[in-house]
Amino acid sequence: MVASDIQVAQNIGFGIIAVTMIVAAIGVVTNRNVVHAALSLVVVMAGAAAQYILLAAEFVAVTQVLVYIGAVMVLFLFGVMLTRARLGREADLNNKNFVIGIPVALIMLGVMGWALIDGFHGQKMPTNAAPVTTKALSDAIFAPYLVPFWALSFLLLIAVVGAIVLARKD
Amino acid sequence: MLLNQFLLLGAVLFCTGVYGVIARKNAVMVLMSIELILNSVNINLLAFSLFNQNIDGNVFALFIIAVAAAEVGVGLALVLLVYRNRRSIALDELSEMKG
Numbered sequence: 001m002v003a004s005d006i007q008v009a010q011n012i013g014f015g016i017i018a019v020t021m022i023v024a025a026i027g028v029v030t031n032r033n034v035v036h037a038a039l040s041l042v043v044v045m046a047g048a049a050a051q052y053i054l055l056a057a058e059f060v061a062v063t064q065v066l067v068y069i070g071a072v073m074v075l076f077l078f079g080v081m082l083t084r085a086r087l088g089r090e091a092d093l094n095n096k097n098f099v100i101g102i103p104v105a106l107i108m109l110g111v112m113g114w115a116l117i118d119g120f121h122g123q124k125m126p127t128n129a130a131p132v133t134t135k136a137l138s139d140a141i142f143a144p145y146l147v148p149f150w151a152l153s154f155l156l157l158i159a160v161v162g163a164i165v166l167a168r169k170d
Numbered sequence: 171m172l173l174n175q176f177l178l179l180g181a182v183l184f185c186t187g188v189y190g191v192i193a194r195k196n197a198v199m200v201l202m203s204i205e206l207i208l209n210s211v212n213i214n215l216l217a218f219s220l221f222n223q224n225i226d227g228n229v230f231a232l233f234i235i236a237v238a239a240a241e242v243g244v245g246l247a248l249v250l251l252v253y254r255n256r257r258s259i260a261l262d263e264l265s266e267m268k269g
Contacts, residue, residue, distance in 0.1 A: 007171050014171065018179045025183050025206055029190035034198065041202050044183070048209045052231075055176065055216040060231045064212075067235050072205065072242050079198045079246040083253040094193050095262060101192035109185040116177045123173040125220055132219075132228050140225045141232070152236050159240035166247035169254075 007127060014054055021047035032093055034080050038073065045069050056131040176217035183210035197249045197259040201242060208238045 020043065027040035045068040052061035141149055183206055190203025212231045219227025253259050 010171050011175075014175060018175070021179070022182055022186070025186040028202055028206060029186055029193065029199075034196065037199060037202060041205065044206060045209065048213060051176070051179070051213055052216055054171075055213075055220045057216045057219065057228050057231070060212075060216060060228055060235075063232060063235055067239055068205075068209075072239060075242055075246055076198065076202060079201075079249055082250055083198065083259050092260070093196050093199060095195045098193035101189040104192060105185040105189035108188060109181060112181040112184070113178060116174055116181060120174050120177060123221070125171040125173060125217075126223060129220055129223065132225055136225055137228055137232075140229050145229050148233065152233055156236060156240050159244050163243040163247040166244070167250050 010054055014051070017047045017050045017054075021051075034084065034093070035077070038076050038080060041076070042069055042073055045073070056129055058131055059134045059137050173217060173221050176213055180210040180213040180217070183207075183213070195260050195262055197252070197261055198246070200261065201245050201249070204245075205238065205242070208234055 024040045024043035024047070028037050028044065031037040031040060045064065049061045049064040049069075052058075052064060187203045187206030187210065190206065191200055194200050194203060212234055215227040215231045215234070217227075219225065219231075249259055252264070256263070
């Protein structure tokens with residue numbers, strides 16, 4: 001097996017980004033400070049955007065940065081600021097019986113990991129894949145996926161109107 | 171690159187998000203955990219999109235990003251409404267529907 005088949009550089013990049021993402025994700029669910037947890041979520045989303053670039057999906061990566069890191073995180077920080085008086089550590093962020101979550105997550109991870117390793121063992125990504133161009137992506141969205149795209153537009157409109165109706169003060 | 175490394179990363183992120191949904195009491199933190207779950211699904215979709223050389227996975231990933239944005243908007247509006255009525259967003263205190 002020659003080096004270009006193993007793709008050493010991509011694998012090193014994947015490893016570094018994946019470890020960073022997992023550490024930050026555990027920070028999101030264990031941190032006692034809500035703002036620090038939100039900032040850990042930024043790290044996870046930026047890592048996900050980097051993985052999308054490794055997966056040859058440039059437009060989705062750019063959209064991830066714009067929508068998640070740009071808009072959704074601002075919404076989360078607004079939510080944190082509007083619902084909490086103080087921004088320091090908080091003792092009671094977890095449920096009383098949060099320990100149940102640990103075996104549930106571990107069992108689920110075990111089952112999914114076993115199924116994935118059993119089902120896709122040794123399957124390789126194509127090494128000479130061309131990146132997905134934005135032109136091809138727009139051709140796919142606006143021809144075969146046009147009706148779902150319309151439905152999604154209405155969903156966003158309904159969500160915006162609903163959020164305004166819910167959150168305004170009469 | 172193997173297909174499985176991306177799928178296993180998605181599985182780890184998914185399980186972390188599930189743990190967060192179960193363990194957290196603050197409603198905003200539960201919404202953040204749901205975002206973790208949606209991101210892990212996106213990684214899986216794009217991995218299969220590259221593996222099968224098919225562009226549909228990219229389209230679905232974009233759709234999921236849009237749905238997630240709508241979900242966060244409505245979810246945070248609901249959280250604000252609950253906070254305004256009860257001065258608290260602890261989910262275990264919302265027990266009026268318990269029989």
